[in-house]
Amino acid sequence: MRLNLRALAAKAVYTVLEQGKSLSSVLPDEQQALHNPKDKALLAELCYGVMRTLPQLDQRVVSCLSKPFKNKQRIVHQLLLVGCYQLYFTRIPAHAAISETAEACRQLGHENLVKVVNGVLRNIQRQQQPLAENTPTLQYNFPGWMIKKLQAAYGDDWQSIVCNSQQRPPMWLRNNYRRQSREEYLQQLHQQGIEASPGSSDDAILLEHPCDVTQLPEFAQGAVSVQDGAAQWAAQLLDAQPGERILDACAAPGGKSCHILERTRDVELLAVDNDSKRLARVAQNLQRLALKAQLIHGDAAAIDSWWQGPRFDRILLDAPCSATGVIRRHPDIKWLRKPADIAELSKLQAQILDHCWQWLKPGGVLLYATCSIMPEENHQQITAFLARTADAQLQPITALQENCPSDWQILPGQDNMDGFYYAKLRKSPTA
Numbered sequence: 001m002r003l004n005l006r007a008l009a010a011k012a013v014y015t016v017l018e019q020g021k022s023l024s025s026v027l028p029d030e031q032q033a034l035h036n037p038k039d040k041a042l043l044a045e046l047c048y049g050v051m052r053t054l055p056q057l058d059q060r061v062v063s064c065l066s067k068p069f070k071n072k073q074r075i076v077h078q079l080l081l082v083g084c085y086q087l088y089f090t091r092i093p094a095h096a097a098i099s100e101t102a103e104a105c106r107q108l109g110h111e112n113l114v115k116v117v118n119g120v121l122r123n124i125q126r127q128q129q130p131l132a133e134n135t136p137t138l139q140y141n142f143p144g145w146m147i148k149k150l151q152a153a154y155g156d157d158w159q160s161i162v163c164n165s166q167q168r169p170p171m172w173l174r175n176n177y178r179r180q181s182r183e184e185y186l187q188q189l190h191q192q193g194i195e196a197s198p199g200s201s202d203d204a205i206l207l208e209h210p211c212d213v214t215q216l217p218e219f220a221q222g223a224v225s226v227q228d229g230a231a232q233w234a235a236q237l238l239d240a241q242p243g244e245r246i247l248d249a250c251a252a253p254g255g256k257s258c259h260i261l262e263r264t265r266d267v268e269l270l271a272v273d274n275d276s277k278r279l280a281r282v283a284q285n286l287q288r289l290a291l292k293a294q295l296i297h298g299d300a301a302a303i304d305s306w307w308q309g310p311r312f313d314r315i316l317l318d319a320p321c322s323a324t325g326v327i328r329r330h331p332d333i334k335w336l337r338k339p340a341d342i343a344e345l346s347k348l349q350a351q352i353l354d355h356c357w358q359w360l361k362p363g364g365v366l367l368y369a370t371c372s373i374m375p376e377e378n379h380q381q382i383t384a385f386l387a388r389t390a391d392a393q394l395q396p397i398t399a400l401q402e403n404c405p406s407d408w409q410i411l412p413g414q415d416n417m418d419g420f421y422y423a424k425l426r427k428s429p430t431a
């Protein structure tokens with residue numbers, strides 16, 4: 001049976017919350033069932049919206065149920081979240097939201113619960129109660145353990161970090177320096193009626209309003225790519241020079257690899273990732289931009305097993321991380337991450353960092369990056385690395401603002417960017 005849009009949304013939300021998959025991996029499959037771009041966009045809005053506001057929706061739905069749904073009926077709970085989101089956060093007329101959601105319940109094989117879904121949503125609509133805000137988790141729609149960690153790390157700034165992480169993210173473009181200057185592309189955008197402004201790094205362009213990439217001049221021909229302004233600092237800070245051999249140790253899907261190649265001709269770039277599916281996306285991105293790199297499916301913590309060549313002039317280590325800096329783009333991260341993940345990731349990052357360091361030439365530069373805002377993965381990680389690595393020195397990141405520390409923690413929303421962390425490490429020339 002063909003499922004309606006609410007049933008597809010419930011399926012996607014179920015797969016994220018009950019099976020631990022990321023929304024960005026699940027959503028495209030469900031969107032395939034829809035043909036109209038507006039429907040695809042509404043499906044995304046419902047799923048992302050539920051992830052953004054989950055605690056409040058959950059509290060409201062649970063308060064209307066006499067007993068919770070279990071096992072196979074669990075998807076009806078997710079469906080009610082989707083229904084509740086429509087009533088509180090969209091302009092969809094309540095009668096349409098309720099009837100479509102109840103119909104979805106039947107389509108999902110729970111005919112016996114259609115009346116319950118209908119009744120719960122009607123109650124919610126009739127009562128018009130404000131959503132609960134009586135705990136920090138409910139007030140900010142953020143997991144309590146993350147709030148505590150942010151309070152410990154950032155003191156009074158935690159609230160603005162959390163609030164910025166709840167905002168809808170802007171759309172950033174990376175100008176392809178090989179094709180045109182940023183000024184020229186800004187002109188082209190302006191001529192198309194797309195308002196945009198330059199970002200703080202060399203190639204970044206911030207769009208006033210997000211748009212479909214098909215509306216962007218010469219997107220398919222590689223004139224620009226979509227990449228957050230914070231991520232675009234990686235290639236600029238790495239500062240690859242012609243003739244150098246560069247390792248991008250955790251490269252997929254390849255945004256930063258492509259940027260390095262766009263900025264500097266005649267570099268030999270090895271793009272490595274241990275996930276073969278994701279590595280295939282690096283190949284696609286290189287192809288669209290007509291760039292060349294050597295792709296290797298391998299472990300960045302065991303370089304010896306796939307590389308017999310000389311050491312590298314520069315290494316970009318964009319490490320696997322908690323992705324807590326990009327929650328505004330991926331609100332499901334709030335529910336997928338668990339407190340123990342941070343320590344585990346920090347251990348893995350240290351392993352990869354120590355190993356990559358051995359493959360850096362004397363005098364070479366390693367840029368360590370994460371899209372995390374957790375100090376264990378960032379400042380504390382690098383402080384510990386410097387303490388155990390005699391031939392490593394932290395290079396100041398100078399190109400930025402005054403008072404710039406030697407490493408750089410970008411917080412979500414700062415200059416409209418995602419949360420990101422950079423530390424530039426130089427190996428002693430006599431190592």
Ligand SMILES: C[S@@+](CC[C@H](N)C(=O)[O-])C[C@H]1O[C@@H](n2cnc3c(N)ncnc32)[C@H](O)[C@@H]1O
Pocket residue numbers: 249250251252253254255256257272273274275278298299300301318319320321352
């Ligand atoms: C933050 S993402 C990289 C994003 C990428 N640099 C970009 O700009 O498009 C981290 C990547 O590390 C990869 N990864 C995780 N552990 C790895 C390992 N031990 N060796 C190599 N790659 C690894 C993941 O598959 C993931 O693609």
